[in-house]
Amino acid sequence: MNTPITQTLQQRAIETARIILAEKPVYLDTETTGLGPEAEILEISIIDDDGAVLFESLVRPAGSIPADVTRIHGIKDVDVQTARSWPAIWPEVRSILFGRLIVIYNAEFDLRMMAQSHARYRLPWKERFRTFDLLKLYAEYRGEWDPRRQSYRYHSLDAAGKQCGIVLPNAHRATADTLLTRALLHYIAGVPY
Secondary structure, X not given: OOOHHHHHHHHHXXXXXXXXXXOOOEEEEEEEOOOOOOOOEEEEEEEOOOOOEEEEEEOEOOOOOOHHHHHHHOOOHHHHOOOOEHHHHHHHHHHHHOOOEEEEOOHHHHHHHXXXXXXXXXXXXOOOOEEEEHHHHHHHHHOOEEOOXXXXXXXXXXXXXXXXXXXXXXXXXXXXXXXXXXXXXXXXXXXXX
16 A cells, blocks of 8 residues: 555656656666676676667676576676677777766666776776666665665565566566666656667
8 A cells, every 4th residue: 555655755756767768868787797896797788768789798707707696697608708808898888878877777786897897907997977776766666665774675676677567587687687677767757668
């Protein structure tokens, strides 16, 4: 049952989603070698607001891919053996992202992974991209309070898609996840995806 507070919060989330969509953002997702401070990007995808792929690539990491991580996204060392390295793809990625609003589901993570991938090659990270974190907007849209964290409960991208009845899979691959992120923002805004 929705309370007036939940309805107001949800309406604010809907309005925010519509404002973001009006800017015709791009959507970004990465797959990585892990979650910790040594992890780096091994796949990246960027799509536009129409769902067209602007960039997608496997990335050859400096280190190996742990087996437990491969079980999540299915990417193996052999898959990235001939892929370009992070420094080789970065100029193209940056040129697509520069000056655009970038929607990311859990932006803090993906931005940290980009910075860590830079650091792995001793490249300075000076980027100040305009990003929008859909994870946080969806938490407000759902309106489930987490008393332990004293904030609205976060949901995985997969759970969010299922909760909204979005039929796109969360395949733990970068392009599939960008498409799901795009569909989720459109869903919140009440706009067909």
